[in-house]
Every structure is written in structure tokens, then in C-alpha cells.
Amino acid sequence: MIPFYFEIMEANQWLRDFSRDYFLTFINQYLAFKTRNKSYIQMMKDFPVAMKAAKKENFDDIAEWIYHVEKRFHNDSVNSLWVMVVDAPRYIVENSDNKILHMIDEFQHINRYIFKDQDCEKRIDKLAGTYFHTCEYRNAPFLVSGSWVGWLMDDLNKQLPGRFIKYPMGNMPENESVETIFKYAKIYNVPVTEQSAYLMAQLTEGNPFYIDGLFRSKNQNKDFTTKQGILETLEYETLSLNGSINNTWMEYLEAAFDKINDVHAKQMVIFLSKNRDRRVGHSEIREKLGLEMTDPELEKKLKALYRSDIIEEDSGLYKGVGDNIFDKIFRRSYSDDITSFITLEAPKEYKELIDKWEDKYKKAQGELNLYKGKYLEFMVWNHLEHAYKNQELYNEMFFGLPDGFVFEKFEKILSYTAPPLNTIQFQIDVFARPEQGAYALIGEVKNRRQDAPFTIDEAKAFVQKAEELVRIERIEKSILFVVSMGGFRNNALEYIKKNQIAWSSDDRWLVHC
Template identity: 25%
Template structure:
């Protein structure tokens, strides 16, 4: 795979997990050539992994050189004038389109200017490139900036229709379109600019994939400008699956040359909630006692990352938290937010919060604060207008507790105490799982043995004239046997009263009896198992002295050399050559 688009995550190997998300997007993209792909919106908080996901998707599609051409835009939170934005937008589209056609990755780093695009269009007889570029320049010269923008933003859809090709238009941080693109005439932000995609979002030849780090903001834009089910919403978790998180810990530790052990890797993954950004910050933080090779070192280093205001984690979260709480600016809002983030699965109404937290403000004032917190993506709305619940984000709760816990007597300021508890709970869980695993392993081995016995017995029943040497080596008696009775789990009793079990007993009409031991083990059969089986054979012989016995052992993974030697010595047949049967 190639990486023509420089991924913000850094080295390609740092992209870990996201199998479910990539599988979902892969299924969707397969529908685009058939004009069945509906535009999508991915919602998640900042540093939640959205950009990494869509950039990897872009590189995957570009490398595959298949029927879907990816176009990637990242909308900046810097003020830009509409005509400048329109030209840049078209230049990016044309450069990435040409890059895909020519298999030239350099055009993703070097954006062609308008004259270069026109020259290429003429050389390749691509009339639409020439026409669109010239139209945009003409609209600019006549200050028809709205028409200029429409030409630019509709280009993927236009080219897809004319040339019967398919585009995927990826726009990262879509919500910024409503705030940072300015009208040269009014000198104000064009809040309605996302409405330019009202019809384009329904395109089946150039569907859109938009993302946003501010869930409420993007949701409001989608509801206002891309309404009517034009866009399918997907809420993207910043957290990896637990096993993926563990891989991320090891991957980042290797990349940043950090010494960790298997146990501390588990501890890091647990305390970081399998959050790749949190894990990345931990590996890079500037804590002077940075140590990830001991439990105490892990706890102290994580604590530094969520408590030091200059750490990467705190700087990122400050954008989310400070502006909102500064606007509300009172201890009650902080208490509400902390309490609800601690109990994110419960839905609360103002009356319940007033009673639970003994708040000295009215229910209406509580409701006003809840709505502001929800608007800032620090809470989420319930089904009813007065219902709210915390965001199920463990990282957010840690930052909140560290930042505001000292102001609130209900919360212990030293979070390291909780870290100790969480790691102890994890260790207890691991121990319980190990016990359960051992129990299940025993049951599974028993079940495998049961299945193997039944299969072998079934094969013997099928034979009209059974020869023991068909399944076993070391057979001394090669008589063809007419089996008249075959049973499994036959119990016999030793002279002292001890019960013993024969796995398979097959009786022939000539009086011979086959006794078989079945071991469906992963390891090779040991000499002790042969000794135990021979004791069973001798015990059976004591009760059936006139019967000729043909003993055999079937071992799924073969025999150790001592076990094989003892079988030869005692006249026990066996599948001495290893088998997968």
C-alpha cells in the first residue's frame, strides 16, 4: 500500500485497529460504483481518530486504483475569503483527480495552480478541466463569488456525471465551513455555506464523507442544511477495542523507544481506556520521572499527563472545557458536569440533580446550565427535552476530576488512588479469566475427546471387514474382523474397586475384542498414559480371560519416543505417525 497523502498520525504503522470502522466503510464504498452509496457523517470529539481514519481510507482507495476516486479536503479554523477558498478548493480537487489518473503521488503534496490545470486539460483533451478552471477565473474577475464557489464545490459531481466515473468527497471538520469562510462584501462569516451541499449530499456518483470534532455543532448543521435523511450519521468512539488498544501500546512504545513489559502494557491500556491519542501522549510526555516499566511508574506518568496543564492531553481538552465553564463560571456547573460524567449511563433531570447534589439554584437555572454543557458536547441530551446524561468518555472524566476536583469536596483530588483500584480490579479480572480459561480448557479437551471417540467409533462401524492396521501401526494381528458390537465409555472395575473407563470397545464375531484409548491432546502422548492404558487392558483381561484382546491408542498429536517404545514392548498398536484427523 502507498501513502501519497501524508497522514497526520505520522508513521503509517502507528495506525492501529479500527477494523470495524474500516469494514463498515469498505462495505459502503463497494456500493458507490453501483450508485447506491449514500453520503455519511462521522461524529467524534477532537483527537478521537476521525482524521486518521479518513486519511487512511483515502490512501487505501488511491493505492487500489479502483473505480472510486478519493478527494480529501481538510477545512481549517483560520479565516479565509470565499474567492480564495473557492480557487483552493478547485485546485485541490483537480490536483488529486489528476494525481489519481496519472498515478503521481507528488500532486497530493504540490497543488497545481489554475494555469497548470488548464495546460494539463488541453494536453489530455480533458475539456471539462479547462472549462471549469476558466469559468472560475471568469467569475472571479467579475466578482461573482457565489457562482465561483458553486463551480468549485460541484466539480466532483459534475465530472462524475460527464465522464461516468465515481468520486468519494471527504471533507474533514465540515462544521468550520459555517464559521471561517468570509464574504468579501459583508466582511462576515457565511454561516449558510454548508447549505451549498444541500443537493450535492444526495449525489450517488460523488457521495460525501464528512467529519466533525464538535458533535452538537455538526449535528445542527446537518439538521439545518443537509436535512431529510440526506446524510447517514455515525458516532465514532475515540476508543479502540481492548485488544487493539494493547497493540497500540506496544506499537507506540516501540516507535518512541519506551521500555515496557507485558504487565505494564496491560496497565497502560487499562488506564488510557484503549485511547490511541492518550497512549500516544503518554509515550511522549515530559514527566521527569517518566517510567513505564513498573506499576508505580505507569500510575505516576498517567497522572502527570492528565493533571499537568502543559501536557498534550490537557491542552487538547482545554478547548472543550474552559470556554464553556468560563461562560457559566460557577461551582454548580462544575459539580453537575463532574457528577454526570462519573455516572454516564444514567439519565438525569434538573429536579433529580438539585436533590442529589443539594444545589442552591432553581430547576430552571440547572436546566439552562445543562443545555449549555450539552451544546459544548460535554453532556448529551436524552429523549425528553429536560433529560440529560454524561458523555461516556473516561478520559473526559479524568481531566475534569483533575482540573476541578479540588474545588468540590465530594471528589478525591489524588486520582492515583482510583488508578490503584482500577488496576487491582483488572488484575482480579485477569485472575478470574485465567481460572475460567483453565476450566473451559478442561471442558473443551473433554468435548474434543468425546467427539474424537464418536468419530472413530463411527468409522469402525462403517467397515464391513475391519482391519485394525487401517488406522494404526504396530498391529500384530491383521485378521479382517466382522464387528458385531461397538460401544464407547465402557466402565470396568479393578480388584480393589476402582472404576476405570475404556474409550472404545469393539467386539468381533470371532471373539476378538478391540480396546482403544483416544487422546485428543495438543501435546504428544506421554509414557504414563501408555502405562495407565495397559493397566486397563490387563484389568479387562482378568474379567475376560478367554478373549483375545487387540489394544490400540489413538493420539491426536502423536507419541513421545518413550511412549512409542513402550507401546511396541507391550504390543499396543497406535497411530505413531502424527495425524490431523
């Protein structure tokens, strides 16, 4: 199965240029997969460059495809060019045992940003429909996704009926949310604590868009180490017109309301949002809002809101989206007393939420070992990033490093997960990718009590995972290490020493550098 990933950009594009980029993106990824040469993925989307690479790798059939697509690009109509390239992936593997997995992201943009003419004045509003037959072949299945689910589903229902099975992706579970927050904190160099990461995971409800928005926030007083600091950024992002989370949601809501074009739409969403903890029937909606319409007429309007992903449906009953942040953003612009909501109601509701989660965290602190482990991972990442500045300190914190070892700057430090197609699936807590010629550091991290030391079975499992990582990433020089705050069992330590693995139980890993 050869993966082909393509993201449809949110920018006006001429179909001729779009077709070229679509085809050459596939060719680059096909060559990279077949040769296991990652550099082809980043190769310029240019016909002569692709032709040179195909000939170099002796892919004569691919070179022939490039020749004919380029010829059509320069000489034929844009429609005939698109007809050729949209089916190219499945035709290329048709007479082989290979399959192509199309993964088209932001698919809802295809009917909005692709144009027939170079001046981008004649929008093609039914381009999604050109996949009607293409997406049904077993040798080239499709996965399509989009960040605006309502628009995406509307296009699929109208232009590709019966061609796709819907798999809604919910928010991340709590443990993945906390891990994501630690990774964002590392990437954006924004300090967090074990407790603040937990509180942010709860407030964002595991929604990656909200987590991303908080870390990217332009709020000048961004501080994620305190409860008040988190609230200030959350209020800025959702209640201020300068907040990116607010802007993105409002852009979507305004477009959705314009499309639905119904005078009662906002009233219905406000009513259902206020009652988002329960399901509401048609008769109650009509009565509370004073609507004079039949059930089928009301159902049509409610379905339009549901398909725009603004309300939820359950067995013919409706309720507001169960999302605290969306609720605040919507009411911030459409409530009866906006000033009171921004200055009093919303801050009060946010504070009640964070107080509730803080209380739960304190009561369950002893049970949150997973978060302790992720927090230590995060701290080790940060320490290793600065280790080259203080060689003496970090050589002192480790035992078992090679004589004369020198910490270098690392290209990247994060956890590592095996590629999906790898036969052995595993995760490494710390992978410090070196710059050329230096040692890679591969680490296992355990943040447990003294009565739960690191075991020999864990040590052996870690070595197996590390060896697989070295093989996959073709690491030339590496040092394995284990940081265990609960210490080590004697036989585990003997195994670690025998296999020349560095180790540490130093409390300073938990102190911000």
C-alpha cells in the same frame, strides 16, 4: 467511486483562498485516482501546475474546468467562486458512470475559520448551509466528520437538517487499541512491553486521542515500560496545566460553556459526572442542585450540554460521560477542593484503575494470544530497523536468506493492510519498505506455544497475501520470511524451503535490541 478527502484547517482563511485549495485538492486527487499516479496527490495547489498535469494526461474536460475556475478566482466575487467550486466535483462526473465520495474532515471548522474578506475580519458563520443542496446528489455523496462532535452536530442540525445520518464512532476495541499502541511505540521510538501496552489500552479506553496524547506528551520522565511510568505521564497529561490532553479538553469545555452561557451548566456537569454510572432524571437534578425551573426549562439546558458532547442522554434521562480521563480533567478544574483532587483523589483513583487491570492481565495472561502476536510484530519491526548495524547477528537468527544477503536501512517498517477498494482484502504483519534498489522484506509473525507450530495452510495463505502486496506496491525485489516462536510443522517447513522463504524461531526476537 472516486474518493475526495479534504480537511478544513483550524486557521483563519479567506474564502477565495479556501475555494482555490478546495478545488485544486479535488483536481489533484481526481488525477491521481484516474492515472494511478500517487505523486499527483502531493502536487502543488497551483492553477498552472494543475493545468499542465491535466493536459499531459489528456483530460481536456478537467483542463477546461481549471481554466474557468482560475478565471473566476482572479476576476469574480468570492461568493460566485465558492458557488462554482462547491458543486464542481458532482458536475465533473455528471455525464459518466463515475461517482465522487466527498470526505470532509473537521467540518465543524467551516463556520468558524472562513472569512469574506482578505483581512479575515468578517466571519461566514453559515457557510455549512451552502452544502444544503450539494450534499443530496447520488452521484456525489458526502461523509463529514469532526473531532468536536458537539459543534459538528449543532451545525448539521441547524444548517443542514435532515441531510445527514449520524454514525457515532465509538472508541477502538481492545485488540485495535493494543495494535495502535505498538504502532505508536514504533513510530515515536518509545519502548513498551506486552503488559504495558495492555494497561495503556485499558486506561485510555481505546480512545485514539488519549493514546496519541500520551505518546506525544512533553513529560520529561516518560516511561511506558512500567506501571508507575504510565501513571506519571497520565497524571501529567490530565492533571497538569501543561498537559496537551488537559489543554485540549479545557479549550473545548470553556468554549462550550461560553456558548451555552448558563450559570448552572458547570454545576449540572459536575453532578452528572459524579453519578456517571447511573441515569439521573430531571427531578433529582433539580432537588440536588436546588434549581427553580420547570422540566422544559431544565431539558433545554441539558440538551445544550448533550449537544456539546459533555453529558450523555438515554430515554430522557442523563448521566456524565463514561470516560475516566474526561472525568479527571473536568474535576481537576471544577471540583470544590482542586488541590486535594490533584494531589490525593485523582492519583488514588488512577492507581486503583491500573491495579485492577494489572490483576486482570495476570489472571488472563494465557488467553491473550492476540497481544502476544502483536507484541512480537512490534519487536520484529524494531529488530529489522537496527539489523543493518549487526549483519552477523540477524543472518544468524534467520535460516534461508539468499547467500550474501545484506540488511539495508529501510524507509518504513510497519504492518500492511490492503487498500479499501482492492478486490482482495488482507493484512501483512511486517512490511519493511526498502530504499531504492534494495530488497523489501515481507513477513508473517506467530507468537504461539510449541504445541501450535506454523502450518502449511498458513504458509500458503501468507504467500498469496504477499504476492498481492507485491502487485499493489509494484515491488521489484522482495524476500518473504516467517517468524514462528512455536516452530513449524514438517510439511510447512518443506513448503517454505521449496518457495525460498526465510524462517526463524529464535528467542532473541523477544529481547529488546
